[in-house]
Amino acid sequence: MAEHPAYPVGLRLAGRRVVVLGGGQVAQRRLPALVAAGADIRLVSPEATPSVEAMADAGEITWEQRPYAEGDLADAWYALIATSDTAANDAASAEGERHRVWCVRSDDADRATAWTPATGHSEGVTVAVLTTEARHRDPRHTAAIRDAVVEGLRDGTLVAPHRRTRTPGVALVGGGPGDPDLITVRGRRLLAEADVVIADRLGPRDLLAELPPHVEVIDAAKIPYGRFMAQEAINNALIEHARQGKAVVRLKGGDPFVFGRGMEEAQALAEAGIACTVVPGISSTISVPGAAGIPVTHRGVAHEFTVVSGHVAPDDERSLVDWPSLAKLTGTLVILMGVDKIGKIAGTLIAHGKSPDTPVALVQEGTTAAQRRVDATLATVAEVAVAEEVRPPAVIVVGEVVAVGPHGTA
Structure with a gap:
């Protein structure tokens, strides 16, 4: 199989069963696109991040709070296998093979039957870039090609070269009210340059799916009356990652300074001597x-x-x-x-x-x-x-x- 290139295809998943095994960061980044595709999503996982849990609470997905069990993929058209249990992943892959279900594996792409392309969106166009041969697989390169095409579509040049400069420090980015197209151009650019993204639940979550695999996403979701990441912990995470020389984006919903506690974070960064850039957002x-x-x-x-x-x-x-x-x-x-x-x-x-x-x-x-x-x-x-x-x-x-x-x- 390694000698043959992958065949790119667009799946029409509206109303069709998709099984996601594992409720961690991989699921959090991939679920929004599956929800947008109209898939009938069944999540099987003992635990889930607060953002994934919120999707279940909102009825966007069906969550079965347990480990994978034989038969979970029987009625699926497509599966995302993203648990931390290698044995469970192997068993699910084998089940998928028997039932002819295309399976993506986050832990071992070589043993998957499908790969997730780097995707981006611009005015009704979805750009999907896929490395078709395993020996040439380079997620960062694939994501960079995707970014160049999307940026070209957005600024009208299409063939404009994609260049990025890393900016150590923290950017408090207002992501706007929810529609990913309503983030500012500067906010999107800083997000594209980030090494670490600390994201709120009310931020434009679809943008997380566009991030390259090497970007660390920290879930700072504050679900009302549920689990939350204390503000002090958020401040400490911003400072810790910035001190490591990383470009950090604090992605917030709306505007950072409209009930967003952005000034508390800016003050903490100032006290720690960390450079901070504030990017206003469209307020809800x-x-x-x-x-x-x-x-x-x-x-x-x-x-x-x-x-x-x-x-x-x-x-x-x-x-x-x-x-x-x-x-x-x-x-x-x-x-x-x-x-x-x-x-x-x-x-x-x-x-x-x-x-x-x-x-x-x-x-x-x-x-x-x-x-x-x-x-x-x-x-x-x-x-x-x-x-x-x-x-x-x-x-x-x-x-x-x-x-x-x-x-x-x-």
């Missing part, structure tokens, strides 16, 4: 309402908008928000991290003078393929949010602008 406070057809300001309707955090309730002594004053404003109120507190928030606003009929929109997973908008009023939003099973991340917009749209009358 504006982009997500816009993607849902809601302008945060509109002539004759709202002349201001206010952004607040709803992660603590109005009656919580830790709250720094002046809710009574907000109730008196006539503009737009944008609330982040407030899904589970929206009942108390709405009640407080009404109690201090806001009309119960004020329109409210909850926009979940804004700018991504899973985006959905749920409308209500201040009087009904608590009940509607529960009935519609609205879950984080979601941006909540309160105000008359919710009723304004391309075909609105306001």
Whole structure:
């Protein structure tokens, strides 16, 4: 088999069973593309990273929390074998061979029946680069070719040479609201040059699939009320890797300084004498309402908008928000991290003078393929949010602008 080149092909996996064995970093990097392909994904693993666990909680994948067992690949069309148990990987590969299931192996590419190409995307085009002969396999070279083609497509030159310069230090990169195309050009460039990426769950996860295999990805996912990586541990990881002379990217959702704790990280780096670059990102406070057809300001309707955090309730002594004053404003109120507190928030606003009929929109997973908008009023939003099973991340917009749209009358 080693004497013959691999045959490149594009798999149409929508609605077809794909089995992923192992819930670690390899699965975390490959699952988003499988989800985007519409595959019926079955994850078999005793454990999973917080980001993979979040995909299961969101219903994007089905997770069977156990080790691999004979028969797991029987109904699969395609399998990703990525466990740390070599014996289990060998057994799964043998099962795949018997059932004629194409299998990718993260631990031993030579024993796999399929290889994952280096992929990139630009305006509806997927670029996949594959080393077709085993003896010439060089993941870094393959990824570099992919990057050159994608960059050429993006800047219109196509044949422009791809050049990278390593930048030791830390870049706090705002990844935008979720759509990978909404990261800034500078943010994407720094991500491409990184040796280490420390990524949040709310960052544009599809970009992780574009990283070359040698890039270390550290999962700093903060799942609400679940497992999390303490801020101090994140700061220490940034400092440790930067001191090793590595180019480190802290990939955050939205903008680093809008409820992103970016300044805490910048201060820690400054105290440690580490160079830090801040790359602003498109904030979800504006982009997500816009993607849902809601302008945060509109002539004759709202002349201001206010952004607040709803992660603590109005009656919580830790709250720094002046809710009574907000109730008196006539503009737009944008609330982040407030899904589970929206009942108390709405009640407080009404109690201090806001009309119960004020329109409210909850926009979940804004700018991504899973985006959905749920409308209500201040009087009904608590009940509607529960009935519609609205879950984080979601941006909540309160105000008359919710009723304004391309075909609105306001």
